[in-house]
Each structure stands twice: as C-alpha cells, then as structure tokens.
Amino acid sequence: MKVYLVGGAVRDSLLGLPVTEKDWVVVGATPAEMEANGFRPVGKDFPVFLHPDTQEEYALARTERKSGHGYGGFTFHAASDVSLEEDLIRRDLTINAMARSEGGEVVDPFHGKIDLKARLLRHVSPAFAEDPLRVLRVARFAARYHWLGFRVADDTLTLMRQLSDSGELDYLVPERVWKETSRALMEPAPQVFFQVLHACGALEKLFPELAALDGVPQPEAHHPEVDTLVHQWLCLEMAAKLKLPLTARYAVLCHDLGKAKTPQAEWPRHIAHEIRSARLSRTLSKRLRVPRDAADTAALVAEYHTHCHRALELKPQTVWKLFKALDVIRRPERLEDFLGACEADARGRGRTGFEDRDYPQANYLLGAAQALQCVDVAALRAQGIEGPALGDAIEKARIQAITTFKQQELNP
Template identity: 65%
Template sequence: MRIYKVGGAVRDRLLGLPVTDIDRVVVGATTEEMLTQGYRPVGADFPVFLHPKTGEEYALARTERKSGRGYGGFTFHASPEVTLEEDLIRRDLTINAMAEDDQQNLTDPYHGQRDLQARILRHVSPAFAEDPLRVLRVARFAARYSELGFTVAPETLELMRQLSESGELEALTAERSWKEISRALMENQPQVFIEVLRACGALKVLMPEVDALFGVPQPQAHHPEIDTGAHTLSVLQQAAVHKQPLTVRWACLLHDLGKGLTPEEEWPRHIAHEFKGLKLIKAVNERFKAPRDCQELALLVGEYHTHGHRALELKPSTLLELLQSFDVYRRPQRFEEFIAACEMDARGRKGLEERNYPQADYLRGAASAARGVAVQPLLEKGFKGPELGEAIKRERLKALKAYKESALG
C-alpha cells in the first residue's frame, strides 16, 4: 500500500499558495485492507475512506470509463492493480495530475509542473471531453489563477467548445452547476470565469440571458464602456475588489439582463429594462436552483437598481415604497446588500471605478429614519389593525420628509 497527496494540495504547494484541502490516493490496496486498518467507507460511487483518527479522505486508485451522459455518466474501477499514473490520467488538468509522497517526491507523468511554470491550464488527455462539468471547472480555475498569469491552452479551449456544442452541458444537474458557479463567483477575478465560458460557447448554453448582453450598446454619457456585457463584467469585478458576498455578486451578474431584450431600433436606450429583466432573472435563478437569498436579492436589484442611483432625487413617498419593498424593518441586511450592488453597478463603468457614491449613505440614512418611527405611541393613541398600518406609514413618510430636508437642504 502506497499513499500519495494528489491534485490541489500538490499544485498549490508548488505555487507557494496556502494548502487547504488535501486529497490522498491509495495505490496497491483493496477495500478489505482499508477496512482492516480501521478506515471508514464513504461514498456510493467509488471507494473513498475516512482515516480512523484524522477523518481525512483517502481514495483507492481507480480508472473510469464513460457510460452515460453528464457528470455522473461514468463507471469506475478500483483495484490494487491500478497504477498511480492510471489514476492521474483521468484527472482534468495537468496541474491537477501530479502526486507526491510523504517525502515530497513528485510524480508528474503529464508535465503538470512544466505547465505550472508556463502558467497554462491544459487538459491531461482527450478523455477531458467526456465530462461536461470540466468546462465549468476550467473556467473557475482560470478565474482563480488569472492573477498569476494563467490562461487556458488553445487546444483545451477547443475541447471545451466541442463539449459546449455537444449538448452534454444540458445534462449537468442544477446542483453541480451551481456549486461551480458559486465558487467561481467568489474568486478574486470572477469576470474571467464568464469570459472563458463565453470564449468556448458555454455561456450561450448555460446563461443565454447573460451572453445576449455582449454587443448591446448603452448611452456613452452614462456608460463610457458602452457594451452592456463589458459593463456586467466590470460590475462583477468591482464586487470582487470590494469583497462582496455571493448574494451581491450574483445580483451584479444578473442586474441588467433586461437590456438584452431591447429592440435594436431603440438602442442605446433601454426603457423599462428593470421590469423587463425580471422574468429573465427568475429563469436563471430557477435553472440553477440558486439559494433563496441569492434569488431574492437578484430580483430586487434587477427591479430597483436605478432607484438606488436616483436616490437623491426620489420623492419621500417613492423612497418609502422602496424601503417597504425590501422590508428594511425586519431584514436590514438585505437592504445593505442592495446598496452594495448599486454601488458596484455605479463603479463598474470605465474610468469611474473610484468615483464616490453618495447615494449609499443617503439610503442608509433614509432606512434609519424610517426604522426610527416608534410604534408604541400610536398603539397608545388607540390605533390598531389596518388603521395602525396607515398611521405607521404616515409617520414614516413624515420622518423621510424631514430626513430629506436635513440631508439635502
């Protein structure tokens, strides 16, 4: 029995990056031998075991063969005869197909170290094209390592293009796709993930609503970058620069989908794109079964982001309706994330990345003023039921009028 560290642990150590997850492969062992030594079996698809003391995962060396569609369409074979090289060749990228023993002796049959040094993301074998999930994985790795200068090898991008055109991407489950998408969006350069998907034709398959934004112009006075797709990528990049959570990044990706529906004869204006985009945002949310908080914020940002930009001009009654829509009294964090998404939208414009966004503090102040209205005095005056609701609304409107006068003069 020989045990090796494989995959990301080896890759990141060689890159000088922190090693978080450690995957181990066991060569020359049987399931019975692992059980005898106290390892606990997990996973129904192939033999993976938990170490009896550390709880870390150890997988028997295995080969795989395509047997159906999609990510799960594989038959695995594990036995003591499977070599380390045979196990490594089924992996996606050469930089993930290296192994090392406890003395850090490197096994690198597919030249992963060479590709690390050349900053290339390259597939290990033609079997890469059998697994559609690898399109998303490679795009995610491109987003993760782009700051280090990594790019996708042309021949790998070509295989990704073939996968995108094959219909295999449609076989991916929403859960598997969302796992890769959400992880990619939380990288330091999430816009690279979208760029790579677009370059290989996968964006058109997975998110045609986002793909449709590229080539759609916007008024240059408001958007010096002009192209709506380029703007969306910039907004996403700003969300990463400002360390925004997943909810905000997802909303930033989807906020302008309605502009993809504007007839060409109306370009570069996009009248009512906020409302038109809601059905598209809802469709993308449902396609990937995004978590509820991501779904809700994306829809709210899509509908109200121009309200955010025009916050200083809004009438107190419109401002109150905005606050009510977000339920700022019970869910203040969601409104804070809306403000963040609006600010990222404003900064995601060419040359305006450092521009101040006074609307943010103004909206926070408005929410605070509305929340400051006390209910108890109204109860003491005898208001109840619908009348109480109307009385609270009147007092909040009065508070917002006073706030606007004091804040803006």
C-alpha cells in the first residue's frame, strides 16, 4: 500500500501558494485493508475514506469510463491493481495530475510542472471532453490564477468548445452550475470565468441573459467602454477589488441584464432597463436555483441601482421607498450588499479615473438608514396611536428623520 498527496495541494505548493486542503490517493489497497487501519468509509460512488486522526480524505486509486450523459455519467473502477498513473490520467488538467510520494518525490507523468512554468491550463487527455463540468472548472481555475498569468491552452479551449457544441452542457444540473459559479465569483478575477465561458461558447448555453449583452452599446459619456458586456467584466473586476461578498458579486452579475432587451431603435439609451434587469435576474436565479437571499438582492440591485447612483438628488420620500424595498429595518445587512454592488457598477467603467473616484452615495444612504434608528416607535404607541394610524405615523417619522439627516449633510 502506497499513499500519495495529489491534486491542488501539490499544484499550489509548487506555485509557492498556501495549501488549504489535502487530498490523498492510496495505491495497492482494498477497502477492507483501509477499514482495518481505522479509516472510515464515506464515498458513495467509489471508495473514499476519512483518516482516523486528520479526517482528511483518502481515495483508492480508480479508473473511470463514460457510461452516460453529464458529469455524473461515469462508471468507476477502484481496485488494488489500479496504478497511480491510471488514476492521474482521469484528472482534468496537467497541473492537477501530479502527486507527491511520502518521501517527497513529485510524480508528474503528464508534465504538469512544465505547464505550471508556462502558466498554461492544459487538459491531461482527450477524455477531458467527456465531462461537461470541466468546462466550468477550467474557467474557474483561469479566474483563480489569472493574477499569475495563467491562460487556457488553445487545444484545451478547442475541446471546451466541442463540449459546448455537443449538447453535454444541457445535462449539468442547476445546483452544480451554481456551485461552480458561486466559487468562481469569489475568485480573484471573477470576470475571467465568464470570459473563458464566452470564448468557448458555453456562456450562451449556461448564461444566455449575460451573453445577450455582447455588442449592446451604452452612452459613451457615462460608459467609455460602450459595450455592455465589457462593462459587465469591468464591474465584476471591481467587485473583486472591493472584496464584496458573494451575494453582492452575484448582484453585480445581474444588474444590467435588461439592457439586452432594449429595442435597438432606442440605443444607446436604455430607458426602464432596471425593471427588465430585475425580471431577467429572477429568471436566471430560478433556473440556477440560486439561494433566496442572493436572488432577492440581485433583483433589488437590478431594479434600484440607478436610484442609488442618484441618491444625493432623491427626495426623502423616495429614499424611504428605497429603504422599504430593501427592507432595511429588518435586514440592515442587505443595504451593505446593495451599496457594494452599486459602487462596483459606478466604478466599473472603461476609462482611467472612474475606478478610483469616490462614491459618496454609499455613505449618504448608510447615514440615512442609521437616522431611522432614532425614530422612537414606543413613544408613538404611548401617545395612543394604533392600527393603520400607527403605521402612518411611523412612516412619517422615518421620512422626517431622513429629511433632517439630509439637511445636516447639506448644511453641516
């Protein structure tokens, strides 16, 4: 029985990056031998065990054979006679198909170290094209390592394009697409994930609402980048620079989807695109089964992001309507996600200076929301106000609090 460290831990250690988790492959062992050594079985499709002390995963070396559609359409074979190289060849990228022995020797049958040095994401074998999930995984790795100069190898991109054209992407379940997307959105360069999908034809299949923005023009005075899809890339890049949480980054992804539905006769203006964007964001969220909080925040950002950009000009009554839509009294954390997404939109523009400019609207709305806390609801009840009259009184008091705050901000 031989044990090897495999996958991401080997890759990242060779890149000089922190290793966050470790996966192990065991060659020459049977399930009975693993259990006899105290390992606890947890694998459903093939033998995977948890180490009795570290709780890290140890998988028996295995091979796989295509037996159906989608990323789950494989038959696995795990036995003591499966070699390490047979296990590694089924992996997606050469940089993920390396192993390290217990003695520290790197086993690299598919030249992963060469591709690490060349900063290439290259498939291990033609079997890559059998698993549609790998299209998303490669795009995600491109987003993760973009800052190091990595790119997808041309021949790998060709296989990804073949997968996109084959119809295999249709067999990906929504939950898995969302899992990969949510992880990609939190990578250092989330825009690269979608750019790679666009380059191989997968964006049109998985995110048609986003792909439809390609070539849609915007007013150059406000959008020097003009193209709406390019604006989308810039906004996602800014969302990462602002270190926004997942909910806000997903909202950035959805905020301008409605511009694809603007009649061409109205270009480059996009009147009422906010409502269309909110509707399309909900369509996308429903299809991908996005968690409710992220889906709701995305729809709200889509519908009200221009309100945020004009916050300093809005009447207190309109600010209160915005706060009611965001449910800031019960969900104050949602306001921060909303403001973060709006700031990424405002600063994600294609000209030097836009990305560094201030966004005072955020501090203004945060202050206005804080002013609402000064409204003493108990005091209103103590005056004997009840029922609908109490609701009216609370709303009036809150609008007055926003009014007072605005006057103080304008005339400090």
